[in-house]
Amino acid sequence: MERYYQPEIETASREQIKAWQDERLVKQVKHVWDNVPYYRKKMEAKGLTPADIKGTEDLYKLPFVTKADLRDAYPYGLLAKPLSECVRIQSTSGTTGKRVVAFYTQHDIDLWEDCCARAIMAVGGTNEDVCQVSYGYGLFTGGPGLNGGSHKVGCLTIPTSSGNTERQIMFIRDLNATILCCTPSYASYIGETMKEMGLTPDQIPLKAGIFGAEAWSEEMRQDIQNTLGIKAYDIYGLTELSGPGVSFECSAQTGMHINEDHFIAEIIDPDTGEVLPAGSKGELVFTSITKEAFPLLRYRTRDICTLNYEPCPCGRTHVKMSKPMGRSDDMLIIRGVNVFPSQIETVLLNKGYSANYQIIVDRVKSTDTLDVHVEMTPEMFTDNMGEIDRRQKDLAAGLQSMLGISAKVTLVSPKSIARSEGKAVRVIDKRKI
């Protein structure tokens, strides 16, 4: 039987969801107009006042907010509540030099944790479960978000944070953890370490995993499910909108339900900004309609995906987003061709390799080069040069047919590529250095 954390919301009629969105959008636009001069200026520049926004039909009129706006407004420029009413900040890792600081009132945290609780119950979680949260705690939203959701469901929560992999496994086994929350690359690493410790999936009490914060392929899902003997579910979110739980997967495992009572989703053409019809692939744009401290109107996520409004067998009525293919700013343009790391991952996993790889892009004599370093698994490890050459050629042919461009493949020995306890770093683009 499907369980919901907030059944009346999660299975509400589409008309009801639209009514919530209409009412909350109007209120939110008034809130930012009154409290955030940055928004007021942007709206005025388009000749808009709050009276022009009567419901979701008028959403397209509003200006977009981009990461550049957040940078300009850093740190307080988009704050919509007095600091005395804010109780927390979270922040992105800033690995791309674009640190974002998001503010929360207690109410914002409450709603965020509700979203995470919905995700945990959607994978079958109840107060009988033991939920190990191995996302990083601290400024990153993964740990705090899932921790709060786990409390709300009433799970016994193990806040291990990331790292110290053998200790993670000890807690999973000693305290009978049934749900594991971490990045998919860390889940893979935990699985690999368990194998090395001689543990088989039936010696591990886990039954479900809630994995997100980075793009991962269906092939990687199969791999993790087999290694850990669990069902692996996707969860999506971003710091700017709260953190994990903007959307989450249900038992159908065919896309992530967006919590539409809190976020309005649109798909736009990333080049023209035009809103695309239902089912089109494009950039995901979100408007947060319940956030108090840090509300974002039409925030361009850079994530490329599709929306699916068809009814879901799980009974939830909120729209589903596909797995993001990657970010448009992660997309590599190599010799004029668009390449997503996820496409490379699909080829590797289909051919029996693990998700331990690194993509190195460079420019030599004004031509882009694509080098893919791939780890051999311990089972396939060999020092027979003929065999290595055959394998490299086979992978290069697979990549050529998936990407439409040639790539140089270098097989490297098992465990030679650094493992990740958080988000994996897959791409080294030397062209920008």
Ligand code: DLL
């Ligand atoms: O990654 C929040 C999060 C934590 C989500 C834990 C899920 C689990 P940021 O660090 O701000 O927030 O990064 C947000 O990560 O725009 C996507 O590009 C990417 N991302 C997040 N979840 C997924 C996912 C957290 N399930 C950025 N699949 C987003 C693919 C994801 N990409």
